[in-house]
Amino acid sequence: METIFDKSRHGRSAHNLDPTPDFEQEWIPENMRGSGILLPEVDELTLVRHYTGLSKLNFSVDANFYPLGSCTMKYNPKINEQAASLEGFSSLHPLLEPDLSQGILQLMHELARMLGEIAGFPAVTLQPAAGAHGELTGLMIASAWFEKNGERDSRNEILIPDSAHGTNPASASLCGYTAKEIKSDSRGLVDINDFRKKLTGNTALMMITNPNTLGLFEEQIQDIADELHNNGSLLYMDGANLNAIMGIARPGDFGADIMHFNLHKTFSTPHGGGGPGSGPVGVTEELEPFIPFPVIKEQNGAFVLDSDRPDSIGRVRSFYGNTAVMVRAYVYLKTLGGEGFRRVSENAVLNANYLRARMKEDFDIPFSTDRMCMHEFVVSAENLKKKHGITALDIAKGLIDRGIHPPTVYFPLIIPEALMIEPTETESIEALDRFAETMKEIAEQGIKDPDSLRNAPHSTHVSRPDEVAAARDPVLRQDIS
Numbered sequence: 001m002e003t004i005f006d007k008s009r010h011g012r013s014a015h016n017l018d019p020t021p022d023f024e025q026e027w028i029p030e031n032m033r034g035s036g037i038l039l040p041e042v043d044e045l046t047l048v049r050h051y052t053g054l055s056k057l058n059f060s061v062d063a064n065f066y067p068l069g070s071c072t073m074k075y076n077p078k079i080n081e082q083a084a085s086l087e088g089f090s091s092l093h094p095l096l097e098p099d100l101s102q103g104i105l106q107l108m109h110e111l112a113r114m115l116g117e118i119a120g121f122p123a124v125t126l127q128p129a130a131g132a133h134g135e136l137t138g139l140m141i142a143s144a145w146f147e148k149n150g151e152r153d154s155r156n157e158i159l160i161p162d163s164a165h166g167t168n169p170a171s172a173s174l175c176g177y178t179a180k181e182i183k184s185d186s187r188g189l190v191d192i193n194d195f196r197k198k199l200t201g202n203t204a205l206m207m208i209t210n211p212n213t214l215g216l217f218e219e220q221i222q223d224i225a226d227e228l229h230n231n232g233s234l235l236y237m238d239g240a241n242l243n244a245i246m247g248i249a250r251p252g253d254f255g256a257d258i259m260h261f262n263l264h265k266t267f268s269t270p271h272g273g274g275g276p277g278s279g280p281v282g283v284t285e286e287l288e289p290f291i292p293f294p295v296i297k298e299q300n301g302a303f304v305l306d307s308d309r310p311d312s313i314g315r316v317r318s319f320y321g322n323t324a325v326m327v328r329a330y331v332y333l334k335t336l337g338g339e340g341f342r343r344v345s346e347n348a349v350l351n352a353n354y355l356r357a358r359m360k361e362d363f364d365i366p367f368s369t370d371r372m373c374m375h376e377f378v379v380s381a382e383n384l385k386k387k388h389g390i391t392a393l394d395i396a397k398g399l400i401d402r403g404i405h406p407p408t409v410y411f412p413l414i415i416p417e418a419l420m421i422e423p424t425e426t427e428s429i430e431a432l433d434r435f436a437e438t439m440k441e442i443a444e445q446g447i448k449d450p451d452s453l454r455n456a457p458h459s460t461h462v463s464r465p466d467e468v469a470a471a472r473d474p475v476l477r478q479d480i481s
């Protein structure tokens with residue numbers, strides 16, 4: 001693939017300005033003058049075509065189906081983007097005094113209240129910048145609470161199911177805890193016996209995702225919460241999958257003490273692309289004094305920032321957090337209304353089950369062949385691999401050739417050759433049918449012509465990059481000398 005430097009031809013230019021180098025250099029101290037920068041020399045049309053071409057290589061949910069399990073790549077209404085780019089929000093300086101930034105403070109105050117209402121928590125902090133950051137913040141809040149009760153040293157373990165997202169044990173470890181794995185049972189839920197065996201006086205809390213990453217609702221959640229509380233431990237809920245239960249069940253009501261939200265999944269900012277995101281954390285009344293400051297409060301008809309909070313864990317993020325993501329979430333909730341976000345969850349679950357039922361003839365769906373799933377489900381390509389040497393990765397690459405973004409692969413770890421499919425509520429029945437037919441066609445290709453599938457994708461500039469090397473040893477420079 002040609003870079004802009006490959007397209008460079010000496011003497012071409014996309015502007016008519018005379019650079020007058022001698023005049024400019026006069027003003028630059030000698031020791032600060034460079035020896036000349038090699039910039040690409042291209043005409044305007046080449047420049048425009050180059051970057052337009054690059055933009056077309058980008059895959060987006062606006063262009064096609066994106067069933068990336070756990071990432072909730074749903075369609076995000078454009079009105080949210082318009083609101084976030086309103087000058088009154090986008091030009092706000094983060095150091096403005098509160099009396100000059102009442103609008104955004106009011107929006108944040110109301111958003112925190114709405115999120116608290118949806119998930120059943122009396123207090124919500126909007127500061128954390130992502131889900132994993134929310135996890136860390138939540139664990140820091142729990143630590144501060146245990147510290148205050150004189151138990152931080154003795155309670156040094158966190159229980160985490162083996163189906164959990166990798167960020168859960170990472171956050172536990174970063175916060176100084178030992179992560180203890182809880183097995184899943186034959187139904188893909190927390191093995192209650194293993195949980196009881198591992199619950200001890202050292203247990204600070206349990207981190208649980210509900211629905212879990214297999215797309216299954218943890219039916220014993222209330223018992224688990226009660227047993228944790230009777231043991232003096234807390235229940236942390238990873239709320240990344242809240243989009244399956246909004247308006248139907250509230251984690252605060254089934255016993256969670258702390259929960260992070262992924263605004264950049266459930267509440268309409270796209271999750272892909274590395275951010276920015278927002279991972280607000282909701283807590284019970286008992287834990288409220290420990291949330292990060294400043295806290296936005298309404299006082300005499302105005303919104304103020306309260307930093308006089310002696311038990312607070314302090315700031316976890318500069319300024320107010322990622323406010324553009326908050327504006328999108330606010331507009332999303334306001335336009336949906338109470339009945340609306342219940343419908344979001346119902347349709348997310350309906351779409352996942354429709355697709356699951358359509359795909360079960362052609363693929364193994366280990367824990368939910370004949371059982372309802374929530375907003376996502378996990379298919380296994382293990383049998384295809386055993387019989388035909390076709391892996392989950394091959395299927396994912398085959399989808400790229402057909403213009404569909406692959407599902408998440410090889411996660412959760414407890415399903416071999418996993419493909420985790422989350423259709424989301426915004427897709428039509430036609431899009432779901434097309435996907436089911438495409439998956440069937442790929443499975444048939446894998447049986448009839450496995451080599452062509454093993455070499456997919458055939459339609460991209462690079463077919464199968466070494467992903468580990470690309471992450472660990474990226475080549476970010478081009479030799480243009």
Ligand SMILES: Cc1ncc(COP(=O)(O)O)c(C=O)c1O
Nearest residue numbers: 070071130131132165167238240
């Ligand atoms: C179940 C679950 N927990 C936690 C996270 C972490 O969220 P983030 O990527 O915003 O850090 C994710 C991300 O997709 C997730 O799916």
